[in-house]
Amino acid sequence: MKVAVIGIGTTEFGENWDKNLRQLAIEAGTKAIIDAGIRGRDLDAIYLGNMSAGRFVGQEHVAALVSGELGLSIPALRIEGACASGGLALRQGIFSILSGQHDIVLVGGAEKMTDLMTDGVTSSLMGAADQEWEAYYGVTFPSLYAMIARRHMFEFGTTREQMAKVAVKNHHNGFLNPIAQFKKEITIEDVLKSPMVADPLTLFDCSPITDGAATLILCKEEWAKKYTDDPIYIIGSGQASDTLALHDRKSLTTLDATVKAAKEAYKQSGITTKGVDVVEVHDCFTIAEIVATEDLGFCKKGEGGKLLDEGLTEIGGKIPVNTSGGLKAVGHPVGASGIKQAVEIVLQLRGKADKRQVKDAEIGLTHNVGGSGGTAVVHIFSR
């Protein structure tokens, strides 16, 4: 598999009170079109990742909405797999090019979470979990991930300080990222002393509620050099599913969907963990980054906390994780995060990540999760 990324674009992530969903999507889309040096009419299709515009802003049918706003009449569709919607949209955009049906495709992710149409955002987000077997009993996403954290602490001795280090590192990286919602350094103490959300997770262990959009322009391999001297190639894509309900799984401390998706992506690309230079993982909560680095094979199960103690996942470390600032500091507009991860990896592989640049980055990996692990999707990128 080989498909090129020839353009990227993002809005600022945060509370974008002055922009609605379509404006966010159009802004990121237009930036990516300009970055690719193409015209709108060169596009063959639009794949838009969006988790819950129906509940957040009362609008379904969002991909055709964006196509219409761009003045285009091309095929446009929304892809949804909860917070993995962006990564899934990317995967389908790739498939459409590999199928020979499309040559150049816009793949976007967009979410407007601060204009709530129906009910609370926490309740709407529970649409990603099993409504009948989890949500109805009062569980929320912080409490699902708190159970994962508690069990990880019990099984492997992972500490609150190690989790806090994820937030500290990602806030440091976000401080260097112009689009980040939180451009503010924090300390371990800040995390530990922040208000309790779901024991053991405090406020600074949780990713925020965010408006934002991100876009990639994909192009078939043979055409990439027509548009850019610096194409980045996607060389592996893996996706897997698991039960939505956490209690149906055999383990609380491994996301099987991540393990399977990664295995497929590594196999397709011929890359092993040793070959990866920079990684964006799905840190919706700090514990999620620890579990992800283990499930992706960057350390043994249970040793994710040690990676942080040794500074190995910092920019300049052996395997930098979430150089963008992650969901934690850049913010987590749920359907857009998977595409934002890809934008960061493209920037890193282009050597254009400015103060966040990982030296000589050649291979990057993105890891996007839906719900508490019902969906996982992994992509591998190469210069």
Place this chain on the structure above:
Amino acid sequence: MKVAVIGIGTTEFGENWDKNLRQLAIEAGTKAIIDAGIRGRDLDAIYLGNMSAGRFVGQEHVAALVSGELGLSIPALRIEGACASGGLALRQGIFSILSGQHDIVLVGGAEKMTDLMTDGVTSSLMGAADQEWEAYYGVTFPSLYAMIARRHMFEFGTTREQMAKVAVKNHHNGFLNPIAQFKKEITIEDVLKSPMVADPLTLFDCSPITDGAATLILCKEEWAKKYTDDPIYIIGSGQASDTLALHDRKSLTTLDATVKAAKEAYKQSGITTKGVDVVEVHDCFTIAEIVATEDLGFCKKGEGGKLLDEGLTEIGGKIPVNTSGGLKAVGHPVGASGIKQAVEIVLQLRGKADKRQVKDAEIGLTHNVGGSGGTAVVHIFSR
């Protein structure tokens, strides 16, 4: 393009009070798996069309939910383009096989509309229209299609009786279809005297609110004969978009997205309207069937009413339309309707449509619309 359909399955359509969304999807999926003579573990992926489970039953992430319930961990994703979600899921399932990434794929559509989670069903359905430029001003789908009807009457002299004939024909066909929500013959007078919904459309001009699911098993062409002596092939797929808002279009009486999608599907398949033996169109309202037969090229613009006067679209007519009973009589579980259309065409081409059978049907066409024409998708099937 050539991909095989080797299995089909549907639930009964109607008010399925005793089944929730996952049960509907699993029932249709299991029937299709059995019909194909495969095992669940032969599947490579699940593509599920669903418009608005987030608003109807509080559940997003529905494809992984179904995968988990089937005991599978394969890639699963939801495809959404309002009422065209089913047709779009089919298209992406086809692309995934053409891309070489998958061999056998389950493509489903499911919607549970009678268990309302958030607000009214009419309000939820308006998520398919432009929320900010249509819904906020009080327009509903019946009133959007009433404007199309009124304009069609003005421009072409289309009559109320001609619209009523769509309902009469489709109720007749539905009467012969075991899965139909309405198995009841009606008369032109019944339609004209039924309660006014949005002038000139009365209750019997409108498709109902429905629970239901439908599934196809797709397989790469080379493998089809391993599983069935009677594969049906998909030989053309077209999709196009338009502005969501009706007032932004240049005409009220043509859906440009239908015209473009059909053009692409005809081109890919090498089939012209003359070669088509049986058609399922998106008759969410009676006027929509009239407009669709025109836009698909089965008659000149403005002459859709005449097709009905002459009985040409009846079973036994020159070009039978909606032999299943259509959205009007089978019911319209919005994300499932596009797949139900394909199931009917497969039955017809297999020669297994019982009392609805079109003699010697070799080529069939499905036409699925999102919103008032923001999305249209057309597929062409061959024996």
